Amino acid sequence: EPEVTQTPSHQVTQMGQEVILRCVPISNHLYFYWYRQILGQKVEFLVSFYNNEISEKSEIFDDQFSVERPDGSNFTLKIRSTKLEDSAMYFCASTIARNTEAFFGQGTRLTVV
Amino acid sequence: QKEVEQDPGPLSVPEGAIVSLNCTYSNSAFQYFMWYRQYSRKGPELLMYTYSSGNKEDGRFTAQVDKSSKYISLFIRDSQPSDSATYLCAMKEGGGYQKVTFGTGTKLQVIP
Numbered sequence: 001e002p003e004v005t006q007t008p009s010h011q012v013t014q015m016g017q018e019v020i021l022r023c024v025p026i027s028n029h030l031y032f033y034w035y036r037q038i039l040g041q042k043v044e045f046l047v048s049f050y051n052n053e054i055s056e057k058s059e060i061f062d063d064q065f066s067v068e069r070p071d072g073s074n075f076t077l078k079i080r081s082t083k084l085e086d087s088a089m090y091f092c093a094s095t096i097a098r099n100t101e102a103f104f105g106q107g108t109r110l111t112v113v
Numbered sequence: 114q115k116e117v118e119q120d121p122g123p124l125s126v127p128e129g130a131i132v133s134l135n136c137t138y139s140n141s142a143f144q145y146f147m148w149y150r151q152y153s154r155k156g157p158e159l160l161m162y163t164y165s166s167g168n169k170e171d172g173r174f175t176a177q178v179d180k181s182s183k184y185i186s187l188f189i190r191d192s193q194p195s196d197s198a199t200y201l202c203a204m205k206e207g208g209g210y211q212k213v214t215f216g217t218g219t220k221l222q223v224i225p
Contacts, residue, residue, distance in 0.1 A: 004156075031211065042218065043157065043201065048211035056211045091156050099145060099164075099205075102213060104156040 002026040004105035006092050012111045013082055021077045021108045023092030032075045033093040033102065034067065036060070043091065049075065082112045116140055119202055119216030128225050132189040136202035136216045139183065143214075144207040146178050148187045151199045151218065160200075161187065192223045 005024045013019050025032050034046040047057040049067050066078045075094075079086055089109050093102040119136045126132055134148075145164055149157035161176040163169045169176045175188040185204075189196055199218040205211070 033211065033213075035213075043203075043215040045212040045214070050211075058212065089154070098211070099207065101147065101159050101162040103159060104149075106156045107154075109154070 002103075004092055004094055004103055006090075006105035006108050008108060009106065010109045010111070012113060015084060015112055016081050019079050019082055019110065021079075021090050021092075021110070023075045023077075023105055024073050025075055025092065025094030026096075026103060027073070029094035029096050029103075031055075031095040031098065032067075032069070033095075034077045035091045035093060035104075036088040037091065037107075038088045046077075079110075082110075084112050086110060087112045117202065117204065117214050117216045120219055121217050123220040123222055125222045125224060126192055128192060128194060128223055130192050130223070132187075132192050132196070132221060132223075134187040134189075134200050134202070134219050134221070136185050136204075137183055138185075138204060138214075140204075140206070140214075141180075141183065142206040143204040145205040146176070146185050147203040147205075147213070148174075148176055149201040149203060149215075150196075151201055153199075157201055157203075192221075194223045194225050197222045 007022045032049045037043045047061045048055045064080045089107040091107045092105045117138045148161040151157045166178045166180045173190045177186040199220045201218045202216040205213045
């Protein structure tokens with residue numbers, strides 16, 4: 001069964017460092033998303049991406065965040081200068097069309113120390 | 114008022130019981146309603162996806178949406194210990210909006 005894959009599964013970084021989280025969406029999907037879940041809290045939307053541009057973003061997705069689809073398969077989330085409060089699980093998701101169900105990856109646990 | 118409210122539980126039931134999980138919401142623009150299951154430190158796994166009001170059944174799972182009351186439910190019949198997880202309700206506006214808004218999740222434990 002097709003699935004969304006994310007790497008790495010766990011990333012530890014020092015405050016102020018840049019991190020890149022990687023995702024390979026399901027191959028025929030066209031819409032891509034990042035969500036995050038701080039430990040013990042709800043899953044929160046960060047950004048959606050379609051046709052090589054951001055289509056929607058939340059207030060969490062500030063200038064420190066960026067997304068990119070560098071090739072035909074990968075979808076990345078970059079955090080430029082990490083803060084302690086960026087520690088969370090980051091989930092990538094994809095959908096085949098605009099209003100179809102989203103499939104989530106297993107997440108990258110980011111720990112900022 | 115929170116946009117999506119969900120009782121965090123935990124909810125403990127004996128194996129074989131019928132489980133009822135619920136969410137209320139305040140945004141009348143929500144049109145798409147989902148239930149996800151999430152095991153500890155794993156990604157959300159889609160269980161049910163419905164559009165607008167009505168019922169949808171899939172195996173032991175039934176999703177109900179009542180837009181007039183802004184209330185959605187997930188029923189699990191013949192619950193199994195493997196159903197023990199956190200259940201997240203989620204919803205989305207129609208049109209061009211892609212943001213999915215999640216509830217906080219209800220932790221379910223099915224006791225053998």
